[in-house]
Amino acid sequence: MAGANLTIALAGNPNSGKTSLFNALTGARQHVGNYPGVTVEKKWGAAKFQGGEVTVVDLPGTYSLTAYSPEELVARDYLVQEKPDVVVHVVDAANLERNLYLAVQFLELGVPLVIALNMMDVAEARGLRIDEQKLGQLLGAPMVPTVARTGKGVQELLATAARVAAGRQEWRPLELSYGHDVDHALTELTANLEAGGRDWQPLGPRWVGLKLLENDSEIKKQVSRDPVLAAETEPLRQRLWDHIKNTMDDDPEGIIADHRYGFISGLYRQAVTETRQQRLELSDRIDRVLTNRLLGPAFLLAILYGVYEFVFWASEAPVGWFEQFFGWLGGAAEAVIPEGLFQSLIVSGVIDGVGGVLGFAPLIAFMFFAIAIMEDTGYMARVAYILDRLLRHFGLHGNSVIAMIVSGGISGGCAVPGVMATRTLKDPKARLATILTVPLMNCGAKLPVYALLIGAFFASQQANMLFALTLISWGLALLAARVLRWTLLKGETAPFVMELPPYRLPTLKGLLIHTWERTWQYVKKAGTVILGVSVIMWALMTFPGLPQERAAQWESRISAAQSQEAKDGLQHQMAQDAVRYSAAGRMGHALTYVTAPLGFDWRTNVALVGGFAAKEVVVATMGTAYSLGEVDPEESQSLGERLAKDSAWNPLMAFALMIFVMVYAPCFVTVVMIRRETGGWPWALFAMGYTTVLAYVLALLVYQGGRLLGLG
Numbered sequence: 096m097a098g099a100n101l102t103i104a105l106a107g108n109p110n111s112g113k114t115s116l117f118n119a120l121t122g123a124r125q126h127v128g129n130y131p132g133v134t135v136e137k138k139w140g141a142a143k144f145q146g147g148e149v150t151v152v153d154l155p156g157t158y159s160l161t162a163y164s165p166e167e168l169v170a171r172d173y174l175v176q177e178k179p180d181v182v183v184h185v186v187d188a189a190n191l192e193r194n195l196y197l198a199v200q201f202l203e204l205g206v207p208l209v210i211a212l213n214m215m216d217v218a219e220a221r222g223l224r225i226d227e228q229k230l231g232q233l234l235g236a237p238m239v240p241t242v243a244r245t246g247k248g249v250q251e252l253l254a255t256a257a258r259v260a261a262g263r264q265e266w267r268p269l270e271l272s273y274g275h276d277v278d279h280a281l282t283e284l285t286a287n288l289e290a291g292g293r294d295w296q297p298l299g300p301r302w303v304g305l306k307l308l309e310n311d312s313e314i315k316k317q318v319s320r321d322p323v324l325a326a327e328t329e330p331l332r333q334r335l336w337d338h339i340k341n342t343m344d345d346d347p348e349g350i351i352a353d354h355r356y357g358f359i360s361g362l363y364r365q366a367v368t369e370t371r372q373q374r375l376e377l378s379d380r381i382d383r384v385l386t387n388r389l390l391g392p393a394f395l396l397a398i399l400y401g402v403y404e405f406v407f408w409a410s411e412a413p414v415g416w417f418e419q420f421f422g423w424l425g426g427a428a429e430a431v432i433p434e435g436l437f438q439s440l441i442v443s444g445v446i447d448g449v450g451g452v453l454g455f456a457p458l459i460a461f462m463f464f465a466i467a468i469m470e471d472t473g474y475m476a477r478v479a480y481i482l483d484r485l486l487r488h489f490g491l492h493g494n495s496v497i498a499m500i501v502s503g504g505i506s507g508g509c510a511v512p513g514v515m516a517t518r519t520l521k522d523p524k525a526r527l528a529t530i531l532t533v534p535l536m537n538c539g540a541k542l543p544v545y546a547l548l549i550g551a552f553f554a555s556q557q558a559n560m561l562f563a564l565t566l567i568s569w570g571l572a573l574l575a576a577r578v579l580r581w582t583l584l585k586g587e588t589a590p591f592v593m594e595l596p597p598y599r600l601p602t603l604k605g606l607l608i609h610t611w612e613r614t615w616q617y618v619k620k621a622g623t624v625i626l627g628v629s630v631i632m633w634a635l636m637t638f639p640g641l642p643q644e645r646a647a648q649w650e651s652r653i654s655a656a657q658s659q660e661a662k663d664g665l666q667h668q669m670a671q672d673a674v675r676y677s678a679a680g681r682m683g684h685a686l687t688y689v690t691a692p693l694g695f696d697w698r699t700n701v702a703l704v705g706g707f708a709a710k711e712v713v714v715a716t717m718g719t720a721y722s723l724g725e726v727d728p729e730e731s732q733s734l735g736e737r738l739a740k741d742s743a744w745n746p747l748m749a750f751a752l753m754i755f756v757m758v759y760a761p762c763f764v765t766v767v768m769i770r771r772e773t774g775g776w777p778w779a780l781f782a783m784g785y786t787t788v789l790a791y792v793l794a795l796l797v798y799q800g801g802r803l804l805g806l807g
């Protein structure tokens with residue numbers, strides 16, 4: 096940029112060497128004044144560079160960019176109002192982690208940034224080896240090592256600043272994740288701030304929302320000046336703030352700061368080597384073990400296994416109570432409602448259908464409780480960190496890990512937010528590979544299917560089975576991703592920083608709130624979508640009824656029967672015949688031509704077709720299908736017991752079915768989301784197609800392979 100006139104704003108923590116650098120840049124050509132309206136000193140000067148003149152403005156030394164002090168406010172206002180060409184952030188390289196906190200805030204704001212890694216002499220003397228190339232690349236801001244005291248690196252700093260100033264026009268904010276609760280609050284606040292077509296240039300609505308959650312007095316004042324915003328945003332802000340405070344037992348400011356430090360901590364691990372023992376914080380000491388290359392994965396597997404043991408152990412009694420309750424409810428409904436279609440709808444369609452799904456609510460709640468503990472302590476971030484190292488070998492990315500965990504990597508989750516979580520992935524091919532593989536994770540809707548079949552056929556191996564299913568789903572997702580990245584989605588994986596926020600002691604209240612929020616989602620879904628689909632499935636399994644002639648034949652056989660036992664037997668056969676004759680029954684039977692090699696009977700086929708609406712429907716439909724064939728109201732068995740007794744079922748087939756349910760077409764809502772996120776139907780249809788073919792092949796291998804080994 097020969098001859099260009101540039102303005103550089105010099106920023107940094109106090110004592111980072113900012114004044115020394117300012118002097119090295121500008122020499123004697125300095126001016127001193129005041130920022131308007133405040134007693135904060137303003138210094139500026141001129142530097143010569145490649146024949147042009149560079150104005151250097153020395154901002155007040157600050158630790159943050161939230162308006163907690165006049166210095167911070169002055170520095171921020173200057174940036175926003177004057178928009179200097181580039182910000183040079185002076186960082187004390189010997190105290191890198193603490194100093195980078197401000198750098199993260201500049202990046203969140205989106206200013207064009209160059210970092211002067213100052214005090215490099217001190218850092219080296221302390222045994223720190225900083226890979227400034229890598230650090231700059233991961234952070235998204237170039238780094239220039241300097242020793243301001245001697246003027247070393249100053250010319251290179253100017254050249255880099257000029258290059259960055261020439262290359263960028265728009266502010267591009269870095270969007271960090273601040274954990275589940277704050278991210279959620281930010282999404283709501285951002286939507287609210289954007290309403291009415293307001294644009295918050297150059298700050299951006301997300302940044303304004305972030306500052307509101309950080310209780311930034313200046314931004315709050317600005318928002319309150321707009322009467323419409325004041326009426327809506329402030330109560331919303333207060334509600335979200337209180338919610339975070341309540342669940343996390345800490346101010347949002349503290350949580351946001353933790354995540355910024357978590358981001359820096361992740362950066363630091365990748366780009367800095369300490370050749371001499373530095374003082375370790377408690378979190379670092381715990382991480383020495385929990386994220387160790389060998390011990391970390393071993394602990395992760397042990398914790399996962401422990402969680403499954405706990406979930407099955409803790410939920411056994413309450414799931415039994417729920418089953419008993421729904422059994423009793425079905426019997427009561429049969430006694431109260433006169434025999435006929437309406438009774439069948441209520442008992443078989445609603446109670447035996449939806450009841451089966453609701454019955455597993457305690458198991459789901461305990462799973463979410465365990466997940467809440469992992470999240471609220473900060474361990475989930477370590478899970479992502481450990482898995483990131485593994486996923487890289489499969490062409491995936493740090494953000495893919497997060498999407499996979501959200502989708503049910505631990506068991507329980509949902510692929511819909513999982514697909515959305517890939518938005519932060521900048522590399523389109525890695526993103527697509529992630530979107531196409533997250534549906535293989537064990538989402539919360541597959542859990543009741545597993546719980547039902549594991550309870551019925553593998554009662555002594557519950558935790559082992561779920562553990563195995565988890566490993567299988569990860570194995571399949573990684574293999575699928577690897578194949579996609581070798582074929583359709585070839586390309587390199589971009590570097591990524593994994594956040595490692597400090598560990599926290601969770602509060603019981605916070606854990607209960609998180610557990611409740613998610614369990615309530617499950618219950619709500621069972622009471623709405625699953626209920627609706629259940630009723631449709633019931634109708635498909637009920638209509639059209641038997642033709643009059645055939646019904647009359649059955650009736651006459653029943654009345655001719657000698658004993659009550661014989662009558663009951665015939666009644667049962669008639670009910671079965673009616674279901675077989677129904678629309679769904681015929682479809683289910685037609686499908687057995689395809690699914691017989693997998694061991695699936697017609698009821699399972701119907702359930703799997705229904706499961707495309709939502710996978711819980713597999714359980715609900717089986718509940719209804721078995722209920723419709725049942726005639727004895729006294730015999731209130733749970734679905735699991737019915738399956739275990741049915742001669743058409745065996746453990747091998749149950750296992751093949753679990754694999755099929757794990758892998759086959761993602762549910763309808765996920766498919767719609769994939770279409771939206773990939774910009775059209777082709778990838779959504781591909782996701783449905785490849786998973787269903789894969790599911791079929793795997794279930795076939797399991798079932799036929801198992802039979803060859805004599806397991807059937």
Ligand code: BGO
Pocket residue numbers: 107108109110111112113114115116156213214215216217241242243244245
């Ligand atoms: C004193 N290397 C080393 N080793 N020291 C540096 C460097 C560097 O790269 N850059 C700056 N310093 P400021 P702020 C001092 O003043 O520029 C030193 O607050 C002393 N003073 O010389 O003031 C710099 O503007 C007596 O040190 O920082 C200064 O950001 C004994 O870091 C200090 C020892 O620099 C702070 C040091 C009377």
